[in-house]
Amino acid sequence: METYTLIVLLLAATIRVATPLVLAALAGMFSERAGVIDLGLEGKMLGAAFAAGAVSAISGSAWLGLLAAIATAVFFALVIGYACITHRGNQVVAGMAITIMVVGLGPTLALAWFNLGGQTPQLDGPGQRFVGLAWPWAQSAREVPFPGLVYAELLSGHSLIVYFAAALVPLSAWVLYRTRFGLRLRAVGENPHAVDTAGISVNGLRYRAVIISGVLCGVAGASLSTAASSGFVRDMTAGKGYLALAALIFGKWKPWPTLGACLLFAFTDALAVRLQGVALPLVGVIPVQFILALPYVLTVLLLAGFVGKAVAPHAIGVPYAKEK
Amino acid sequence: MSAPTKLPRWAELALLPLLNLGFALLLSGVIVRLLGESPWAALKLMVAGSVGTQEGIGYTLYYATNFIFTGLAVAVAYHAGLFNIGAEGQAYVGGLGVGLVALWLGDAPRFVVLPLAILAGAGFGAAWAFLPAWLQAKRGSHIVITTIMFNFIASALMTYLLVNVLIKPGQQSPETREFGAHAFMPAAHDLLARAGLTFAATPLNFAFVLALAAAVLVWIFVWHTRWGYALRVAGENAAAAVYAGIAPPRSIMGSMLLSGALAGSLGLNELLGSQHRILIDFTGGAGFVGIAVSLMGRNHPVGIIFSSVLFGALYQGGSQLSFDMPKINRDMVVVIQGLVILFCGAMENVFRAPLTAVFARFGRSKTGL
Numbered sequence: 001m002e003t004y005t006l007i008v009l010l011l012a013a014t015i016r017v018a019t020p021l022v023l024a025a026l027a028g029m030f031s032e033r034a035g036v037i038d039l040g041l042e043g044k045m046l047g048a049a050f051a052a053g054a055v056s057a058i059s060g061s062a063w064l065g066l067l068a069a070i071a072t073a074v075f076f077a078l079v080i081g082y083a084c085i086t087h088r089g090n091q092v093v094a095g096m097a098i099t100i101m102v103v104g105l106g107p108t109l110a111l112a113w114f115n116l117g118g119q120t121p122q123l124d125g126p127g128q129r130f131v132g133l134a135w136p137w138a139q140s141a142r143e144v145p146f147p148g149l150v151y152a153e154l155l156s157g158h159s160l161i162v163y164f165a166a167a168l169v170p171l172s173a174w175v176l177y178r179t180r181f182g183l184r185l186r187a188v189g190e191n192p193h194a195v196d197t198a199g200i201s202v203n204g205l206r207y208r209a210v211i212i213s214g215v216l217c218g219v220a221g222a223s224l225s226t227a228a229s230s231g232f233v234r235d236m237t238a239g240k241g242y243l244a245l246a247a248l249i250f251g252k253w254k255p256w257p258t259l260g261a262c263l264l265f266a267f268t269d270a271l272a273v274r275l276q277g278v279a280l281p282l283v284g285v286i287p288v289q290f291i292l293a294l295p296y297v298l299t300v301l302l303l304a305g306f307v308g309k310a311v312a313p314h315a316i317g318v319p320y321a322k323e324k
Numbered sequence: 325m326s327a328p329t330k331l332p333r334w335a336e337l338a339l340l341p342l343l344n345l346g347f348a349l350l351l352s353g354v355i356v357r358l359l360g361e362s363p364w365a366a367l368k369l370m371v372a373g374s375v376g377t378q379e380g381i382g383y384t385l386y387y388a389t390n391f392i393f394t395g396l397a398v399a400v401a402y403h404a405g406l407f408n409i410g411a412e413g414q415a416y417v418g419g420l421g422v423g424l425v426a427l428w429l430g431d432a433p434r435f436v437v438l439p440l441a442i443l444a445g446a447g448f449g450a451a452w453a454f455l456p457a458w459l460q461a462k463r464g465s466h467i468v469i470t471t472i473m474f475n476f477i478a479s480a481l482m483t484y485l486l487v488n489v490l491i492k493p494g495q496q497s498p499e500t501r502e503f504g505a506h507a508f509m510p511a512a513h514d515l516l517a518r519a520g521l522t523f524a525a526t527p528l529n530f531a532f533v534l535a536l537a538a539a540v541l542v543w544i545f546v547w548h549t550r551w552g553y554a555l556r557v558a559g560e561n562a563a564a565a566v567y568a569g570i571a572p573p574r575s576i577m578g579s580m581l582l583s584g585a586l587a588g589s590l591g592l593n594e595l596l597g598s599q600h601r602i603l604i605d606f607t608g609g610a611g612f613v614g615i616a617v618s619l620m621g622r623n624h625p626v627g628i629i630f631s632s633v634l635f636g637a638l639y640q641g642g643s644q645l646s647f648d649m650p651k652i653n654r655d656m657v658v659v660i661q662g663l664v665i666l667f668c669g670a671m672e673n674v675f676r677a678p679l680t681a682v683f684a685r686f687g688r689s690k691t692g693l
Binding site (some may be wrong): 037039079083084087088089090091092093094096097098099100101102103104106107108109111112115120122239242245246249287289290292293296297299303304305308313 | 355359405465466468470472479480484488612655656659660661663665669672674692
């Protein structure tokens with residue numbers, strides 16, 4: 001019974017941790033399937049987290065915060081687009097630049113506007129956060145261990161953004177594989193010359209892809225500062241953007257496997273928190289750092305071709321030059 | 325469209341980078357203005373704080389030493405066509421090597437400890453670059469991604485070692501005991517005092533000279549040896565390199581190991597020169613500053629030294645700024661760093677076309693007369 005409750009709570013924590021990862025990884029998927037490396041995930045998400053925290057604190061509305069988050073992340077996505085699509089700059093460098101800049105910019109603006117040492121005010125007013133939505137009878141269902149507890153902890157009680165992220169996976173799969181836009185998007189990441197020959201604008205498609213990435217990073221950032229916690233703090237993404245990138249690679253740039261990778265990585269994270277200082281039978285105490293490093297080790301192994309093979313979109317990272 | 329003409333060499337090497345840098349600084353000034361402070365006053369404070377006093381100069385060059393090491397690391401990989409984002413992790417693990425030698429042999433004579441520490445830093449740094457390099461060379465795994473992953477793995481490993489293994493017993497914060505005094509890198513003010521000169525006491529130390537020596541060695545290696553030539557050819561065009569009898573996998577390995585060794589030397593300055601113990605996150609993002617420094621310095625040792633000193637001044641001036649302007653803290657320096665990477669790295673083409681047009685028109689009117 002004890003173990004059962006523990007597992008359900010662990011899975012519930014997994015869902016919460018996975019939400020920003022899923023959003024960011026799908027953001028990266030749209031960008032990278034169109035041929036634009038998305039190393040700016042971390043920065044766009046962090047910028048969005050700041051915007052959501054700041055605007056929600058000032059306006060008192062989490063929804064306005066979300067809008068500001070999306071606008072901010074799209075703005076940074078457009079900067080990357082302008083540098084890399086229009087001017088064919090180095091995509092890796094652009095993503096790094098945005099990330100580093102935002103790491104400094106968030107606390108700088110927060111200090112100047114709120115004077116709280118680089119964070120935004122605590123969001124405790126009504127409507128300032130995306131709070132957990134209790135489904136009908138969730139409270140009473142808790143008393144029936146199975147399936148009541150699963151219903152109460154895993155299905156009910158999450159914020160709107162969690163359900164949005166869950167819905168986004170099938171939606172992305174449908175867009176990518178079942179719509180004309182998705183077909184063109186994938187084509188432009190594999191063979192932009194063919195797309196150009198067909199009379200479709202390569203740059204137009206890539207801009208749309210990075211804008212989608214911006215929107216999703218915006219939601220991911222808002223989920224960090226206005227759903228998972230109450231306000232922006234310094235470095236609050238803590239490498240989640242890169243973890244999402246690893247999940248995207250681990251999921252071989254496909255929506256459903258990427259979801260699987262995000263859940264796996266989120267599970268290791270939730271597990272690490274639970275296993276802190278707990279002695280396991282046979283192995284003893286596993287250092288929490290080893291569990292936290294596991295997603296990165298797994299991704300390296302995958303990239304090395306030791307566990308399956310990750311094949312990137314063919315034209316990824318290559319700026320498109322029409323004259324060539 | 326007219327055929328793009330090439331820029332004159334001086335414009336390519338000096339004018340364009342300065343233009344890019346100028347825009348980055350201009351935008352930084354706009355941000356300072358938006359924060360409600362005067363950009364001009366901020367600039368004056370930063371200049372005064374970084375090069376206005378002996379102390380400021382000492383700190384500036386001390387910071388610059390870290391950036392020269394990591395900047396050279398990024399540049400050496402860049403010439404082989406590789407983007408090494410892992411300098412941060414390589415510097416972190418390299419520092420472990422430096423620190424272990426210093427902890428172990430801290431009481432041995434200086435001429436034994438310091439050379440061994442240099443070797444250990446380079447060796448550990450190179451070792452941390454080995455796997456990403458090997459995976460890129462042999463299995464085609466993208467080095468940008470693998471080095472990012474290795475940064476996180478290095479961070480987890482070092483936290484584990486410092487929290488569980490190397491921590492000084494009976495202490496709360498995860499750091500080692502202090503090194504033996506013989507493992508301290510000689511301080512600049514002591515060395516200068518021996519020569520009869522007085523200089524303010526700062527963390528600036530002999531590692532600065534080592535960093536300059538590393539820059540000279542990199543210059544000789546990349547531009548004046550067969551191996552350096554092979555590395556550049558493989559970086560420019562791997563297919564052509566194969567026809568010339570150069571094996572690209574070997575250049576990849578060579579350049580990345582050298583890159584890791586350079587990054588790993590950061591500990592000589594930071595740990596032996598200043599902290600005198602191993603502590604969490606002592607690299608402080610210098611690996612990423614290395615990217616900015618290398619891009620701004622056009623991946624050339626001379627440019628890297630100049631831009632490292634500039635970034636050293638930014639870091640030192642930035643901390644001065646946070647004392648005098650309550651609305652600005654050191655994070656502003658990170659913003660400037662990001663903008664420099666953006667304008668000097670990703671947006672370098674933005675101003676190239678207009679500049680080329682200006683030169684083309686200027687040139688034509690001259691010959692037309």
